[in-house]
Amino acid sequence: MKEGNAISRRKFMIMTGLACAAVVSSSSIGSLLKPAVAEGAKKPEKENINDVLKKFFGDRKIEMSHVKLKTPIIAENGAVVPVTIISDLPMEKDNYVKKIYIFVDENYHPFTASAELSPANGKAALALRIKMRKTSNVRAILETNTGKLYGAQKAVKVTIGGCGG
Amino acid sequence: MPKGIGKIKIRVPRKIKKGDVIPVKALITHPMETGFRKDKKTKKRIPAYYINDVNVYYGDELISRMEWTIAVSANPFMTFYLKADKAAPLKIVWKDIKGGKYEKTIQINPQ
Numbered sequence: 001m002k003e004g005n006a007i008s009r010r011k012f013m014i015m016t017g018l019a020c021a022a023v024v025s026s027s028s029i030g031s032l033l034k035p036a037v038a039e040g041a042k043k044p045e046k047e048n049i050n051d052v053l054k055k056f057f058g059d060r061k062i063e064m065s066h067v068k069l070k071t072p073i074i075a076e077n078g079a080v081v082p083v084t085i086i087s088d089l090p091m092e093k094d095n096y097v098k099k100i101y102i103f104v105d106e107n108y109h110p111f112t113a114s115a116e117l118s119p120a121n122g123k124a125a126l127a128l129r130i131k132m133r134k135t136s137n138v139r140a141i142l143e144t145n146t147g148k149l150y151g152a153q154k155a156v157k158v159t160i161g162g163c164g165g
Numbered sequence: 166m167p168k169g170i171g172k173i174k175i176r177v178p179r180k181i182k183k184g185d186v187i188p189v190k191a192l193i194t195h196p197m198e199t200g201f202r203k204d205k206k207t208k209k210r211i212p213a214y215y216i217n218d219v220n221v222y223y224g225d226e227l228i229s230r231m232e233w234t235i236a237v238s239a240n241p242f243m244t245f246y247l248k249a250d251k252a253a254p255l256k257i258v259w260k261d262i263k264g265g266k267y268e269k270t271i272q273i274n275p276q
Contacts, residue, residue, distance in 0.1 A: 080238045091248075104236060108201075112236040115245070120228040122186035122248030129238040131199070 049105040049139075056101065056111070060149055062141060067152040069140045078132040078158040085140040087124040089150065091117070097124035099143045106136030132158045170195055171267035175257060181249045183275040192242045193259050193267060199235040216241060218260040223273070224253035249275040 053062075070084040089097050096119045102112040115126050124142060132138075139153040172194040178187050193216070200213030213235060221229040229245060247255065252275060258268040 084244075107236050109234060109236065111234060113231060113233045115229060115231040117245075118226075118228045120223055120226060120248055121246050123246035125244075125246050127244035129242050131236045131238055 046106075046108050047110055049103065049110045049137075052103065052110045053141075057141070057143075057149060060147070062149040062151040064151055064153075066150045067140055067142055069138065069152040069154050071138055071154050071156050074157040074159065075132060076159050078134070078160055080129050081132050081138075081156060081158070082127065082129050083138060083140075084127040085125060085142075085152075087142055087150065089124050089142065089144065091119050091122055091124055093119050094145070096145055097142050098145045100124070100126050101139075101141040101143070102128065102130065103139040103141070104130065104132055104136055105139070107131075107133050132156060134158050171259075171265065173257075173259075173267060173269040175255075175269055175271050177247075177255075177271065177273065181273065181275045183250060185249050185275065186246050187249050188244055189247050189255065190242070190244045191257055192240065194240050195259070195261065197235065197237055197239045197241065214261065214263060216259050216261045219243075220258045220260075221245070222254075222256040222258070223247060224251060247273070249273050251275070 066087055066089050068086045068088075070086070071081065075081045083102060085100055085102070087097060091097060097117055100115045100117065102114070103110045104112050112130050113128055117124060130138075135155070135157045137153050137155050139151060141149060141151040143149055174192045176190040178185075181187055195216055196214060197216065198211050198214040200210065202211045203209065204211055215235050215237070216233050219229075219231040219233065220227060221231075228247070231243075233241070251273075253273060254270045255273050256268060256270040258266065260266050
């Protein structure tokens with residue numbers, strides 16, 4: 001009876017040992033597999049905002065005036081962040097805002113949208129709903145037909161990211 | 166065309182005076198998939214599917230052209246302005262990366 005008990009206990013110990021080993025090995029396999037899976041699924045590489053701005057505008061100076069950027073201070077849902085850009089720059093025949101750009105610093109691809117305008121728009125303004133991955137700066141940059149750049153930026157707090165994952 | 170994609174609403178003020186700068190609001194239903202999202206059931210990645218090109222015509226003239234990326238929200242809603250100085254149709258054309266083309270024309274009749 002005693003012996004039988006001991007054996008069962010020994011068996012039990014072996015069993016638990018095996019189980020533990022199994023758990024450990026499976027978890028180690030899991031941890032080994034995880035990065036491989038992520039790589040296979042092409043995790044996007046984050047572009048640096050400064051590099052992107054350089055690519056778009058070179059070394060041209062961006063004047064932080066004449067542009068009003070309206071965003072919520074806290075966006076509850078990063079998938080829908082309303083952004084409004086209004087400028088008091090003139091929209092006349094020879095002097096108008098040619099293009100409006102929107103950038104989000106912390107998105108994988110900071111360039112969000114651009115709009116080419118013409119004097120027929122009458123007003124240099126645009127409103128759009130954009131996605132934000134996480135808390136970040138939003139930048140609006142306006143380019144005039146003479147090549148001058150005007151900009152504004154604002155920080156937006158995001159509580160739920162909006163790029164899926 | 167997949168179901169529920171490409172429904173368009175365009176809204177302009179009811180009364181327009183000649184020469185007024187009016188807001189034009191336009192909404193289109195589109196999933197704007199980023200390509201980063203996974204299907205919760207099949208665990209497969211949903212391929213990117215988004216509108217990347219928007220053109221606005223007033224009469225025969227192309228007055229605005231927009232370039233969008235995946236970071237524009239699903240069912241994109243935009244507001245832009247238009248100087249209503251002539252009675253002419255306003256046409257907005259959206260194009261997505263799978264070749265879908267959605268357009269709607271409304272008549273601008275300033276008084």
